[in-house]
Amino acid sequence: SAGLVSEFASYDLDAEWALMQTRLHGYEADPLKPHSGRSLTLLYYSYRIAAILILGLVLSFSWFYLSRIAGMERVVAKNEPVEVVLDDGTHLTVNRNSTIRYKKKFMEGDREVVLSGEAWFDVARDTTRPFVIDAGEAFVEVLGTSFNVNAYKENPVVEITVESGLVALSAKEDQKDLIVMKAGSGGTYHKEQKELTLLASSDPNKISWKTRDLYFDGSSLREVAELVNRVYGVNIVITNPGLASCEITVTFKDQSLEAILKVLEMTLDLDISRSGDEIRLDGKGCNE
Template sequence: MTRKMDHHLLEKYLKGDATAEERRQVEAWLEDAPEEWVDAFMAGQHGPAFPGADKAAFTERVMDRVRPRRARWLQVAAVLAGLLAAGWYLLKPDKFKPRAPEMVDIFVPANKTGAITLPDGSKVIMNAGSTLRYAKNFEGEARAVSLSGEAFFDVQPDTEKPFIIRSGGLSTRVLGTSFNISAYPGARKLTVTVLTGKVSVQDTLSHRAVTLLPSQKAVFTPESALLSAETVSHPENEIAWRQGRIIFDETPLLEVAEVLSRRYGVQIVLQGDHLAQCRFNGQFEHDSLDAILRMITRLTNTRAKRAGDTVYLSGKGCASPN
């Protein structure tokens, strides 16, 4: 039965800090240690597994110096070579370990929008309450970003390096195009709307995917894990928020409440399930929340009561949902 070895003792051994007794303990353990302990050692508390190519190269170099005199040491030498290579890897992190890319986090607070230019020249306009995260220099084989919230992307073409946005349960892949993504945490649906070019949208769990062309939208419902594509009559309405405008076109009142909650940094609560599917039409530009609520209550037969950062909508509502 293989004896368990303390990782801290192994590290002391590899660094040359072990006492004579500790060296004997390690060498005794090496006699019956399986070779997979090399990877187990690296995958424990010491970071990622040793890269295969580097591990093979270092093992070969160490084995050139380690020539056991007895057959029983052949396995020991192989394991020791791997551990020595691992030790070299640990002691030379800057040279042999993959360097973690420097990450950039951009956050836009409620009732504001923000515009940024990414390292490749792509433009991003972010809606209120949104966060974008990406590697500072777009290192790697893809231009990958993570989005929580809503943003409009105008991506620079690069056939050698696709642009990938991870947002909620969706992965959106493009080469060069313009599109809008809405993927706020807790939202009842996530959407990707294409204005120009072509976009592939994939559910990261099921790997189902849809391909979108201009004036098409992908809709993903996290609760049911359904991903579908539909045609959009007025795709420009999806990005009206860039000019500070909000457009509701036969929009369910529950969705209206979600949009306004995110935009103004409040929580709008519908008191009664019968209000959820009331439809609302309206266009607003730089209007105050109170002005919008007055319009909503007048057209949906509801009343609004505000308590701090929470707004309660109640009342009879629509006689019959449209």
């Protein structure tokens, strides 16, 4: 902020006014537009006052913005989930490619965080201060509960999965219209249609990235690969299109990636090769 102040302090209003006068009005270059000394003086001071007011607004906004940023914590999860514990005892797990921001002095005032991406919340109960999540175009509000919020900007919907307690979901622009979800249920907010939908039950695979529990019941290998990619941060490529529709029923409880690949290899008779984060699945296919 000191740099901004010094920069504006050295700003030559007289020089800028002269330049503006020459370019926009051409007082000296245009003899057909004479002005009295009084009108020029009034116009001169009017522009100077306007410039000073604009400068004041810029400095005020800069101070407000910089002081607000200085009072915020920012957690970025890139390649691996990140664990965070807030001052009120709330536990967060921030998923890959996600960012969360919150006040450094979290115990003062409202309990509010800003989420871009996905995170798991285990919120410490406080009936006097609801916990609010700004999830882009949607708002989530709770008193004390555990739940998942998927709010990646590129996704057309904001998805909530509730494990315990009650969770309220609303559109940011209309917080009076909301749905309340309980344990075992979920909800969505469709950004384009601006619609809230209450789901009677939730898919446990929605939080597999946090629990590492994966459930497959007659699932295609394509679906399996997509979920494993999301949970383990790898890139599984099915080289034989005939394999993509092969079905499998299996449950993995906090298993390593290697253990999962071994089960898939033995069950579907796959040939698996690996190079860095890319895993290639090949084989005869289900109908061959």
